[in-house]
Amino acid sequence: LAKTTQPISMDSYEGQEVNITCSHNNIATNDYITWYQQFPSQGPRFIIQGYKTKVTNEVASLFIPADRKSSTLSLPRVSLSDTAVYYCLVGSQGNLIFGKGTKLSVKP
């Protein structure tokens, strides 16, 4: 299973765009890249998933370079409520191993 590396923490201010990069050098051909958001005492919430290039939905964008060894989650115009832990996971058939995640703190 591919291991991921993310920054432990990031700080931002309301209204800014936040980009969180995840490294996954050993990603396998069948692996997808999935990002989750977790608030304290809640289960992770699905944000976005992609295989290659760029994926965009109503809450975020996911950028994946051609070699797929990294990915970047982009959150446009964050608000205080986006303060949470963000996890990057790679895997297929649902076999996901959680790393430590990135604790994003959004300040007013």
Added chain:
Amino acid sequence: GAVVSQHPSRVICKSGTSVKIECRSLDFQATTMFWYRQFPKQSLMLMATSNEGSKATYEQGVEKDKFLINHASLTLSTLTVTSAHPEDSSFYICSARETRGETQYFGPGTRLLVL
């Protein structure tokens, strides 16, 4: 979007008793469900993978006789913590993967406190 529920959301029990936690996929069928445990300020740790109609696959270090998993239907998996002890106190989270999908959807979690 896909919704996964867990019941109960919180349980307090005495040491030595057994506790059952239910995980349901509400609007999709899930051939595979997963059980995780999360201690304070730590990441989620996969405990076991549950496949409908077959025995669960446990991660190394997880006692299968202590954490009984049943996945009797495509929408329900249960985790029973047998003879619970204070060290089993944790946040238990389930997830479900759509039968034909790659995405895992998580339940809201169950907080277990063993006194």
